[in-house]
Amino acid sequence: MTLNSIGDQARAYALQVASNRIKTTLSTLTQEVASGQVADVGQRLEGNTRALNEIESRIRLTSQLRQNGSDAAIRLQAIQDVFASVRLSTTELGFALAVDPFGDAAVLGTRSAEVANAFESVIQRLNGTNSNRYLFSGEASDVVPLSSAAEMLDILQGITAPLTTAADVAQAVSDWFDAPEGGGGFLDTAYHGTLGPAQRISVGEGVAVPMETTGASAAVRDLLKGLAMAAVMDRGALAGNPVERRQLMTTAGLQMTVADSSMLSEMGRVGLAQQVVERAQVTGTSSLNALERARGEIRSADPFETAAALTEVQGQLEALYAVTARLSKLKLVDYLR
Known part of the structure; x- marks a missing residue:
């Protein structure tokens, strides 16, 4: 039987990467809620920005x-x-x-x-x-x-x-x-x-x-x-x-x-x-x-979708913090038992 495991330092790095990704997403969604416009227009238009330009x-x-x-x-x-x-x-x-x-x-x-x-x-x-x-x-x-x-x-x-x-x-x-x-x-x-x-x-x-x-x-x-x-x-x-x-x-x-x-x-x-x-x-x-109205319609963010995504990301961040807190309490003696 093969066992896969990662070290503490690698785990800490992985958690940090996940935390940064979630925080970035959270910041982007918060900005969209505040401004009412999507942060990535190119993604919204699937790369076809000719009309907007x-x-x-x-x-x-x-x-x-x-x-x-x-x-x-x-x-x-x-x-x-x-x-x-x-x-x-x-x-x-x-x-x-x-x-x-x-x-x-x-x-x-x-x-x-x-x-x-x-x-x-x-x-x-x-x-x-x-x-x-x-x-x-x-x-x-x-x-x-x-x-x-x-x-x-x-x-x-x-x-x-x-x-x-x-x-x-x-x-x-x-x-x-x-x-x-x-x-x-x-x-x-x-x-x-x-x-x-x-x-x-x-x-x-x-x-x-x-x-x-x-x-x-x-x-x-x-x-x-x-x-x-x-x-x-x-x-x-x-x-x-x-x-x-x-x-x-x-x-x-x-x-x-x-x-x-x-x-x-x-x-x-x-x-x-x-x-x-x-x-x-x-x-x-x-x-x-x-x-300006036409530009606003293209760049506007759906408030309901953005709010739902924001709630989801907040949940992910809370779950990550919970996992991080639980892992930080692990001890070798508990593992050997």
């Missing part, structure tokens, strides 16, 4: 698009806020310049100083940042979009100094702001952002919004043009000729009034982009919720 990829893509949309919405709203602030300080001023008769030279001088201050204020607003990014620099969001008001007026002062009529000064200022790239005007010397095709931000699957508004936009230049026409008088343009100065002030006011309509149109275009972003965000949220 596709869902995970779409969740990541949709989440990124929603983040893009959130960033675009913040940027577009910041642009709207800047334009609203600019119009608040220029709309009534432009109307006043267009209709005010400017009875004497002192009033005319006060008005030109007021416009120069407004010009500087508008430039500062357009050079503002949001989330450490310049709003009106196009893709070069780390670059200040516009030169200072003083630098622009220095250039315009040199251009208009020899001119003697309001029409000539207004035309010279207009030509400088309207000069194309490479023409030595505003776009070359005062605007420092990017030109060309507008930056497009993907905010949904197949949906992108163009970020077209910059410091070089026609509406922005038209408003700056009107302000600059009057502000150059604060630098001495048409000095000693009150009739021509009054005419230039009126022309500047009319230009600002026309530019205000352009600003409203630009704000409307930005508003349309905001609507596109908002719709994409709603669609993205709905898609993301559906994808």
Whole structure:
């Protein structure tokens, strides 16, 4: 008759291995009960994880698009806020310049100083940042979009100094702001952002919004043009000729009034982009919720099965502890009996 036996050390090792295995299983089941998800998705899906991987990829893509949309919405709203602030300080001023008769030279001088201050204020607003990014620099969001008001007026002062009529000064200022790239005007010397095709931000699957508004936009230049026409008088343009100065002030006011309509149109275009972003965000949220539900259904653990398995493993662990305790009390003298 053959007898098989193992030594005490081997038995202790076997018990330790069994204990570790049961504890690991117990920890896994406890985690599944707490999280409601299976610990080993691959085993649940029998190795076929393609569908789950596709869902995970779409969740990541949709989440990124929603983040893009959130960033675009913040940027577009910041642009709207800047334009609203600019119009608040220029709309009534432009109307006043267009209709005010400017009875004497002192009033005319006060008005030109007021416009120069407004010009500087508008430039500062357009050079503002949001989330450490310049709003009106196009893709070069780390670059200040516009030169200072003083630098622009220095250039315009040199251009208009020899001119003697309001029409000539207004035309010279207009030509400088309207000069194309490479023409030595505003776009070359005062605007420092990017030109060309507008930056497009993907905010949904197949949906992108163009970020077209910059410091070089026609509406922005038209408003700056009107302000600059009057502000150059604060630098001495048409000095000693009150009739021509009054005419230039009126022309500047009319230009600002026309530019205000352009600003409203630009704000409307930005508003349309905001609507596109908002719709994409709603669609993205709905898609993301559906994808997360589908992922949850794949990864969810059955609470009843998990609880039953947990109870079984607890019983196994208790039995192992009982066996270990009984073996630890064995003595050689008891065995020899």
